Amino acid sequence: MLESILPRSLDSGYRGHPVARWVLIALTLITLGRSLVHMFKDDGGAGSIATIPLASFGPGGAEAVIGIFAFWGLSQLLLAAVYVVVLWRYPALIPFIYLLFIAEYLGRLLLGMANPIETTGTAPGGPVNIVFPALGAFMFYLALPRRKRSPAA
Numbered sequence: 001m002l003e004s005i006l007p008r009s010l011d012s013g014y015r016g017h018p019v020a021r022w023v024l025i026a027l028t029l030i031t032l033g034r035s036l037v038h039m040f041k042d043d044g045g046a047g048s049i050a051t052i053p054l055a056s057f058g059p060g061g062a063e064a065v066i067g068i069f070a071f072w073g074l075s076q077l078l079l080a081a082v083y084v085v086v087l088w089r090y091p092a093l094i095p096f097i098y099l100l101f102i103a104e105y106l107g108r109l110l111l112g113m114a115n116p117i118e119t120t121g122t123a124p125g126g127p128v129n130i131v132f133p134a135l136g137a138f139m140f141y142l143a144l145p146r147r148k149r150s151p152a153a
Helices: 018-040 054-088 091-114 125-143
Strands: none
Touching: 018 054, 018 091, 018 125, 054 091, 091 125
16 A cells, blocks of 8 residues: 555556546646735735634734735645646656645644634635545545556456
8 A cells, every 4th residue: 555655666657547637636726826825915815715804903913814824825835836746747646645635634624623713704715625635535545556457368
């Protein structure tokens, strides 16, 4: 099983289901888009998307939250870059990338429950964060290398 997740040779190519590769391309684009919003939108998406009541924090508090969102955007940008490198150059690592994806979204869920943030509404990412770990688990299964069928004797 470990060989399926971390192959000894990265030039062995991708032998999982093609759907898992296409879904990872879509997730890469989503991650890239989210990162750019968090880095470059005037409020980092904290108020306008995540519905965090920035005005209730005072100027310094609001700036801190926006800064944290920008830092998070940079982390997402770097993660999207790793996804691109794996898709383009090292597709044998796609199962491993799905494990990272699952860990990230499960971590978000657990940290969000442990440290809830007051919002004025439901952010669009909220429901997605619940679905993504299950999607990641299914895509991980599909991304695992398939054994080649031996010709019938």
